[in-house]
Amino acid sequence: MVVVAPSALYNFADSAEERIPGQRRNRSTQKKEARSVLDVVRGLTSMSAKQLGAVSHLLPPGGMEAVGIAAKLPRSNQGRKRQEALVAKMLRGQLTDPQIEKLQEAVSIATQSRGIFEDGDVSGLVESWREGLLGEDQEVIAEVYGYPVAWAPDHQQLRSLVRQCKEALEEEEQQRQAAEALVASDQASPTGSSSGSDGEGGESGGEGAAEAAAEAAADAAAVAGGPPRRRKGGKAPEPKSRPLVRSLGKLLKPLALRVVAERDAQA
Structure with missing residues (x-):
C-alpha cells in the first residue's frame, strides 16, 4: 500500500481538461499523449536531486513531493x-503544452548526457534584465522592481550589487582604454629609438617594445571580455567584474523562474 503525502494528492476536479459536448475525442491520440507524459514522469523519478530541482518551477503544486514519493519506491513495485x-x-490536468515540452527536454538531457536542464526562457530573461539594469534601461528597471515583493530579490541588495558591477565595469573600461593607448604608442614609436647606436641594441629595444605591446594588448583583450592572459608562473587573472556579474545573474534567477512559470501556465 502506498501512502501519499497530503501535499502530493491531486484533486481531479481541478483538472484543466474540459470535454466539449457533442465533440468526439480521439482516443488513440489521448492514449499516445498519456503514454508520453507517463514517460516524462518516469524520467523525472530517475533524476538526481539537482536535475529535478532545475525543473521544479515547471511542476504544479505538490508535484515535487509526488515525484519524490514515486522515486523512493522499487521500480517493480505496483505502488x-x-x-x-x-x-x-x-x-x-494542470500543465500547459509548453511546460510539458520543457519537461520532455529536461528528461532527454538527463537521460542522454546526465546533464542538467537549463530553461532558455529563464536564462534569456536573466540576461535581458542584467543588461538592462547595468545599462540603466528605465523600462527594465521598472519591470524588475515592479514585481510583487514576495517574488523579487531584496531591493537593497540588488541595488548594491548593480552599483558594484557598474563601478567594476567602468574601472575595467578605463584600464582597457589605457592599454590600447599604450599599444598605439608603442606601435607608432620607431623601432629601437631608446637603444644605443649599435644594431644589437636596436634589435633588443625593438623586441622589448614588441613584448610590452603584446602584453598590453593581451591585458586590453582580457578587460574587454576576452579570455584573460595567463601570466607566467600563476593562474590567469579574472577581471573584477566577472564574479560580480555572475552574482547578479544568480540574484535575478529566482524571480525569472517565477515569471517564466507564470507565463508558461497561461500559455
Missing part, C-alpha cells in the same frame, strides 16, 4: 506504478 500514473494525470 510505484500507481503513483507514477497519479503524477502523470496531475501533469496532464
